[in-house]
Amino acid sequence: MADVAKVEQVEQGAKRAADPRRPGGGEYLIADAAPADVFTPEDFTEEQRAIGDTAEGFVQDSIWPRAEEMEKQHFEVAVALMKQCGELGLLAIDVPEAFGGLELDKATSMLAAERIAPAGSFSVTWSAHTGIATLPLVYYGTEAQKAKYLTKLASGEWIGAYCLTEPGSGSDALGARTTAKLSADGTHYVLEGTKQFITNGSFADLFTVFAKVDGEHFTAFLVERGFPGVTVGAEEKKLGIKGSSTTQIILEGARVPVENVLGEIGKGHKIAFNVLNVGRFKLGAAVTGAAKHALGEGARYANLRKQFDTPIARFGAIRQKLAEGAASIFASESVVYRLAGLLDRRLAAIPRDAPGYYELYQKAIEDYAIECAISKVFCSEVLAGVVDEVVQIHGGYGFTQEYAAERFYRDERINRIFEGTNEINRLLVPGTLLRRAMKGEIPLQREVMKAVESLLSPSYEEVDAAVPFAVERAALGHLKKAFLVVAGAAVQRYRGGLKDEQEVLLALADVAIEIFALESALLRAEKGAALPERRRAVMAAAVKVFAFGAVERIGTAARKAAFCCAEGDELTMLLAGVRRFTKYDASGLLQAQRLLADAVLEGEKYPC
Incomplete structure (x- = not known):
């Protein structure tokens, strides 16, 4: 009976994963x-x-000793190290076992990305190969295409690249001008166009190229480096990540066999956007790892550097920077692995032998496009904040190449542009939520009405501050109401035109992003109730420090949205609601900051 129940549970899970409602x-x-x-x-x-x-x-052991060579663009070093990655199985995590892969879960994939991230430029090479360059083939390739290419990609024999961006189309990916025309004998497609900012461009063996068949039907192609008409452009002169290759890929009459069409003609947008969801998620993990590494460097320098005959690590101004950085990374890490768990749970419910397995798989990932965008935006901005403060901790030395802080600062900047700019991803968060609400997939309107009713009703809530995290839990519930009442007002004001009101959408996105991050951090700390006392105390401090900043940022964004979508009495009511719903008793904040700073400085690393 247990086996039958298990089978039924799996079948129900597959139906849920496939159910767009x-x-x-x-x-x-x-x-x-x-x-x-x-x-x-x-x-x-x-x-x-x-x-x-x-x-x-x-x-x-292998990357840091050769990092300087890669920074000077000795790309043969990167290629050799990628082959070593292949030997260790680090290129095979997301590849099916049938094609030389390990086929592991998303949590493991994110952990590998996080741990490789301190490699800097090399982590970009690795991430591009294992993510957006390999996954299109995994998800959409035919058995013949996988047999031909996946084993080589998983082993490191070949390196992959992803060619979507063009000189005239970045965020507007569907505005691409690269064309594909079927040859007269029907055996090849002839591609014409230029792809821009292609990671791994100078040494990749296989390119996933997007082009419009007959100038109209957006389609993906598997293009080998050696195909006639494929040329690699010069290396871009970049601000950072100098040890990674970034070039144009020029297609001048490039002849691509018809069997190298990836997926269906005219369905390239599904490949481009669905794979980018995973790319955004994976970037969140990578920048979290980079932030941890940078924080450790900042702590080490603070312990060593003396001013006024005192290590600067003893100064409150420095300790506050380290504490706030650690708290933000705690939230960032919590976001990444919460999302990994959500995806793994949903994907595990899909039987491997289900018809159209990868279609169901992609639908499951697409369902969490909002959280993937949140991961990319929130985590990349955490890294930006941490790195900026690490430079500041180094003072003048942070502006010199003598210390790693300078490279952290330059390398960080691209992450807010990679995988869709943070602005595009911010717009995706409320835009996707509202579209799902209009389709009846999520009962947003019902919850908005409840939040408005709550706003108009007197509150008699009492929170027992002696209960662990009760204050944060109550604050979180109120923050969700703040989002709902302001989002409801925005919909009422602009209706279908809200999709074009980017300033309002950006403000709503900031509220939604901070709520997910705060809830993820809080849930993680609550779950850790059985951990050793010191670890619990550090987590609790991280939650308090992060919550204080998050509530302040949410209040600012919610007020901005209110001013953008209401006037008169309605605006007065909205602002009163925002004030009511964005309160947080941060008693003990200073003690929490100091405890967290102590933990960072004692270990000279991220302490959680």
């Missing part, structure tokens, strides 16, 4: 999650930790 992404704004429902880094298995340790050891 089932709420997925964005439901955190209208429903409360329990600590037991989230995956956290504390849940890693020994096998997962071993893979993370392998990636970390590879960076320390």
